[in-house]
Amino acid sequence: MFLGHVGVGLALKRAAPACSAGVLVAGALLLDWLLGLFVLAGLEEVHVPSDFARAHFLTFTFPWSHGLLATLGWSALAAALAAALLRGRARAAGALVVAAAVTSHFLCDAVEHVPELPLLGPSSARVGLGLWRWMPLALALEVALAALGLWLYRRATPGGFPWGMAFLLLGVAAVALPGQLLGAEAPPTHLLAATWLLQAPLLGLLAAWLDARRRTHVPPPG
Ligand SMILES: [Zn+2]
Numbered sequence: 001m002f003l004g005h006v007g008v009g010l011a012l013k014r015a016a017p018a019c020s021a022g023v024l025v026a027g028a029l030l031l032d033w034l035l036g037l038f039v040l041a042g043l044e045e046v047h048v049p050s051d052f053a054r055a056h057f058l059t060f061t062f063p064w065s066h067g068l069l070a071t072l073g074w075s076a077l078a079a080a081l082a083a084a085l086l087r088g089r090a091r092a093a094g095a096l097v098v099a100a101a102v103t104s105h106f107l108c109d110a111v112e113h114v115p116e117l118p119l120l121g122p123s124s125a126r127v128g129l130g131l132w133r134w135m136p137l138a139l140a141l142e143v144a145l146a147a148l149g150l151w152l153y154r155r156a157t158p159g160g161f162p163w164g165m166a167f168l169l170l171g172v173a174a175v176a177l178p179g180q181l182l183g184a185e186a187p188p189t190h191l192l193a194a195t196w197l198l199q200a201p202l203l204g205l206l207a208a209w210l211d212a213r214r215r216t217h218v219p220p221p222g
Contacts, residue, residue: 001112002176003169004142005029006203007149008104010165012097013211014156019086019094021153021165022208027078027101029200031109034065034074036196039189046193048186056183057132058192060116067118068106068127075102108145112138139177146173157214164210172203 009025016024026033038044045061052058064070079099086094110117115128131138146169154162186192 001108001138001142002029002032002199003172004108004112004145005032005105006169006172006207007142007146008108009101009207010149010153010169011145012101012104014152015100016090016093016097017156018088018090019082019097020090020208021211022204022206023082023094023098024101025207026200026204027082027098028105029203030074030078030102031065031071031105032196033200035060035062036193038062038065039193040197046189052186053184055133056135056180057114058186059114061122062116063118063122063124066106066109067120067122067124069118069120071103071106075099078102111141135181139180142177143173157211159214162210162214164213165207168203168206168210 005028006025009028010021012024012028013019013021035044039046043064047059047061049055049057049059060066065074076099078101079095082098083091083095106117110127111129112131113128114130114132115126117127118124119127131141150162150166150169153165187195
């Protein structure tokens, strides 16, 4: 899941309107950023199933970035960081909602991945409903999350339709969905890891920029 995480990040803006949407989007993508880091460090693994050309999804050994216990730890750390960096009205709500953004990643992935998300350590029980086995349904869920996120984002911020955020979501969809629906060959692991490392900071910065423009935009008189 990629588009869906961005949608959830935007949706959470409604719960903490004073917090930048960029922080929430980056929070929702944090576990994949960690996955990229840990794959490059040799601590976690990406597997290409033999039926990838038909199924179009990878499998993972990722207890440190995507385990439930690890997720709660990363959520607490992200909340502490947000509390230290945010000021004023954004602080308390922002810290809680950043934690929710990070935790939401586990919940969304648990719906789509096959049972491979550990509850505790590497050899603990694993969960995953495996919606990826029905890829069109999985992608429909992601599109729905993105649409919900955009709708809630619009309600949380002043002004008209958030065209900038809509185009950001369309861009993410254009990059992510065709490969997930039709990809015949998995990209090399190091390229995937580098992509995961870039996603959170890049989309976080873009969303923060669009959010700041929207918040400071004063409509012309008349
Ligand atoms: Zn993930």
